Amino acid sequence: MAKNPVPPIIVYGSGRTDAGVHAIGQVAHFDFPFDLPVDAVYKGLNSMLPLDMEITKVEKVSDQFHARYDVSGKKYVYRMYLGQFQNPFKRNYTGHWKFPVDLEKVNHALKDLIGEHDFSSFVASGSTAKSNVRTIYDASAQLDSAANELKIEFYGNGFLYNMVRIMVGVVAEIGSDMRPEDDIPRLFKVKDRDQARRTMPASGLYLKKVFMKVRIQSTQLNYLSGRIVGFILETD
Structure with missing residues (x-):
């Protein structure tokens, strides 16, 4: 141009x-x-x-x-390949999760993210945001058995630096019994990034839609x- x-x-x-x-x-x-x-x-x-x-x-x-x-909200989807080893043909387009995961537990955990919260535990260092308060309107996960992928979708008014990738890591750990099922409310209270632990790879994250x-x-x-x-x- x-x-x-x-x-x-x-x-x-x-x-x-x-x-x-x-x-x-x-x-x-x-x-x-x-x-x-x-x-x-x-x-x-x-x-x-x-x-x-x-x-x-x-x-x-x-x-x-x-x-x-003029943006009023954004929708992101995270694609996670499930299996002991990453599919080499998908390595640039999905994250990877090698542990058994319970879809029902993941969706239950995602409900705790819905609403207006302080996401200080879910933002990476280096963020320039003036406030860590954001609103998640909807969050859900579905299993694509044919592709052997877990797809997690978030719709919110805005997202912090690495926020989606950190949230995905937390709910995946809950779905794999690495965290208590009620751990997300605790993370909101402690406001400690270190306690959220992992950040999932960027390769699995997609900006799906921008709302005006x-x-x-x-x-x-x-x-x-x-x-x-x-x-x-x-x-x-």
Whole structure:
């Protein structure tokens, strides 16, 4: 996009993903000074991207829209391969858990994460957040027997540095009887990152969807100039 632009084009994303984390539903916007057909913008962007990224949709939006500040929530999914050894074909796209895990216990533990809490025990050092209070609207796990994967999904108003990967580690340990079933309320009280222990690998984490405060609507214009939003699929 920035090949000889006048003026330079700055892209604003809904948030950052750590190295190794994937995105199925990333959202970004930029101000576009040229008149080009919608299809030309879409094809032009994709022609310049590496093969591990794809723009899935491009739309024109209001100048008031902001991909970061208009976010009302995000949904993440963590994919965990179950087995004594990691599947080599999935090593870059799943985490790995070699212990027997009880799905019912995992889902019971996930219910304790729902609601507004201080997630100080679930944030890695290096976080720049002013507050560790976040709200989880929903959290659930399902077993994909065909893929031999445990998939854990979180929907919340925001997530701290490594928060999802730490939560997954805690509920997996509960599901494998490495922790008491009621350990999450205790972790909220102690506010001690060390007691949450492990951080699951980035390879299993996916940003699934970004929710906006206002509905993103495309226009019927044949040409686009102004603020553009792109929907991005990427893997790292």
